[in-house]
Amino acid sequence: MNRLLSEIGRSQRLAIVHELKRSNGLPVKAIADRLGMSYMGIKQHCIDLEREGYLDTWRNPKPIGRPEMLYRLTRKSHDLFPHDANALTLRLLEGAKQLYGPAAPGKLLFLFFRDQTAEYARKVRGETVADRAKWLVRIRDREGCMSELAFDGGLRIVERHSPMFDVLQAYPETEAMEREMIAQVLGTTVKRESKVTGELYECIFRLE
Numbered sequence: 001m002n003r004l005l006s007e008i009g010r011s012q013r014l015a016i017v018h019e020l021k022r023s024n025g026l027p028v029k030a031i032a033d034r035l036g037m038s039y040m041g042i043k044q045h046c047i048d049l050e051r052e053g054y055l056d057t058w059r060n061p062k063p064i065g066r067p068e069m070l071y072r073l074t075r076k077s078h079d080l081f082p083h084d085a086n087a088l089t090l091r092l093l094e095g096a097k098q099l100y101g102p103a104a105p106g107k108l109l110f111l112f113f114r115d116q117t118a119e120y121a122r123k124v125r126g127e128t129v130a131d132r133a134k135w136l137v138r139i140r141d142r143e144g145c146m147s148e149l150a151f152d153g154g155l156r157i158v159e160r161h162s163p164m165f166d167v168l169q170a171y172p173e174t175e176a177m178e179r180e181m182i183a184q185v186l187g188t189t190v191k192r193e194s195k196v197t198g199e200l201y202e203c204i205f206r207l208e
Helices: 002-008 011-021 028-035 039-051 075-080 086-100 104-123 129-145 165-170 173-186
Strands: 055-060 068-073 147-150 156-159 190-197 200-207
Touching: 011 028, 011 039, 011 068, 011 075, 028 039, 028 068, 039 055, 039 068, 086 104, 086 165, 104 129, 104 173, 129 147, 129 156, 129 173, 165 173, 173 190, 173 200
Parallel strands: none
Antiparallel strands: 055 068, 147 156, 156 200, 190 200
């Protein structure tokens, strides 16, 4: 990861990567407006990042006029964000399966989420679900989940990154454990929706 950060270099380029991580792709003008930088400055940074393999482009069709060109993150950029030593975690879970049987990884993951639930519960404050959700979003955002609270179409927690993404993919039951953890911490019913489009990850927790 340190090598990748040295490749990215300037703080402006890191800021661009973070803005794109919180979106499904953005045109140069939108990035420039969000960061308060010049169009040409952002354009040059995006060209450099694309050349180095961190961005790609996608033409978004519009009803009228030419398609809009959006910049999106590539798989290479995933390693710039926290990922909780997933390779080691996966090897340990696989080793547990070999030693103790097919149910062992699920039991270990259950213990992890039980402890994580207790840890969040100690930190989260608030009388209402919305208040508790604000606390949880701040905590998970600091953990690298790129977490935001949205109120349109109902109360939702939207996350653009998962530090344990590889574990989620290898052990699908982890998704239900994560949903139940959020539900217990917030004291409400939670529906979890996630999708991976190309190299873009998005998870939505709908709070009832």
